[in-house]
Amino acid sequence: MSSTSSTLPWDVQRLPRAEGRVFLITGGNAGIGYFIAEQLSTAGATVVLGSRDPVKAEVAAVSIRARVTGAQVRAVRLDLADLSSLRTAVESLDVECLDAVVHNAGVALDDPPRRETADGHELMFGTNHLGHFALTHWLMPLLSAAPAARIVTMGSFAAKSERLDLDDLQSRTDYRPKRTYGRSKLAQMYFGLELDRHLRAVDSTVASVLVHPGGALDSLTPSRPPVHRRTAGARLCGAPAALLVQGKHAGAWPAVRAVLDPTVCGGQLWGPRVFSLRGKPQREPVWIHLADTSVAVRLWDASCDLTGVDVGTIPG
Template sequence: MSSTSSAPPWNVRCLPGAAGRVFLVTGGNAGIGYFVAEQLSATGATVVLGSRNPAKAEVATASILARVAGARVRAVRLDLADLSSLETVVEALKVDRLDAVVHNAGVALDDPPRWETGDGHELMFGTNHLGHFALTQWLMPLLSAAPAARVVTMGSFAAKSERLDLDDLQSRKAYQPKRTYGRSKLAQMYFGIELDRRLRAAGSTVASIVVHPGGALDSLTPSRPPVHVRNPAARLSSAPAALLVQGKHAGAWPAVRAVLDPSAGGGQLWGPRVFGLRGRPRREPIWSHLADTSVAARLWDASRALTGTDPRAIPGQA
């Protein structure tokens, strides 16, 4: 019997220990990212919150320290919309290796107009995808220094119904916020799967895993004041939705499992068990459009040209 088949069922409330390991969670100061960081902190690992807002990161850090006895958690400034700033993150981490990064941070706009980053990229595509694409290159030396590091990319169930327009990645021709957001998350998911292909081809020990949170609502999320305050009226009104979706604490489960579970492997997709929308995390088949390697390769080349980086490469080495 293999070690995988003999392992006990995964328990989201009783996670394996990870003392001595170091995890970075981008956007770990709020939303799903906060709960990823809180849950990983309970394993004994050192958890670093990547946040563009130091004040919010301080509040989130204090919340985790108050809830998790002995938590080893701190924050670094991380602005994915500013590509030129990302190289400095490696030094700010002050570690000699990184066991996992959870690419979680993101921007979601509900209404026009279209906004751009300082680098001239559409804000959601530039932050959610290009920022993480570039960050991965700078983190690769630290990831490669760990015995079996993981890059965990947080996609979205909204990406399942989207398709990339490779001739309009920046949504200049037809900008619709919800569609642009879905496509930015789809680009992230293509990146995560293509990254693993390239890491395997290079003989790297780093694995890349893609996850999505299913349907995760604020109104079904437990309070973590002042990071998140649950409105009782909103929770009551959204109670019927709990049959189909869940809170952001549960939306964090697939990412946490992808970081910790030895049975999770590179190139895989993990999400909630029930219709991909709610429930405990499980591996699921790669969506058919995500399996298109030609789209992934073209996106990779475009992303490399837009950022001037190549996440598979180790800076300073040929």
């Protein structure tokens, strides 16, 4: 990307138009995923909310339609913790091509005990990483059928201080919830970069981009009842934090830019401008430990074995 294109102004309130394009947001019924979906809807795209809870997804869709005139939004049942269900979920999209998927959904546990998915994988690693890894496999034909599709992976600042234990990816030996969550997000980010290397190797039109939301708090997030309600007390308590972090509506901005901005390229990392914690989205250097391709390759191979799918079979 040229230095000129990388400095083009980007207005989070005036997004490029995206009529005729279809975007899938995993976990689009709540949190940052909801705001990604709402903002992409304002651009005129058809937005599909992927959620394991159809009722919550429909509530979110109703909220978006109420706020965005003419919003084209619908929901599909998507349970990333059940790998056997993902092929059917992709078939239920009922589209000829997909212009972008935002891998946003995630599980974050604060306390023991260790929990597992239906497939016997540690819940956070199995959902946040392996679920999206397998979903990408099933989505690839639809993404490859689009003119220039994007796979946008939502990482986390929690991953910046973590390192993967490739001999204990499932946290069987030493389970600490916050660390396991950070490592699951780190695994997602390694996958997003390695995926782009695979895509470039076959001259694919699909690009894989990493983003992270910085610091995004509920107390700084505008109300979207009944999806999200911010009380007066929460607003007051959260006010001092606004100097350093932001709400989830702003945490959505890097992902929205990664989907819509034609200057964004595969293999890049985008996050908030101010100390990577708040502000408008900008490109930032890929974190040093994420540049270790040997870790990425070993994780890729392990993920193929654990999911039973080979994301490497990418249409050219």
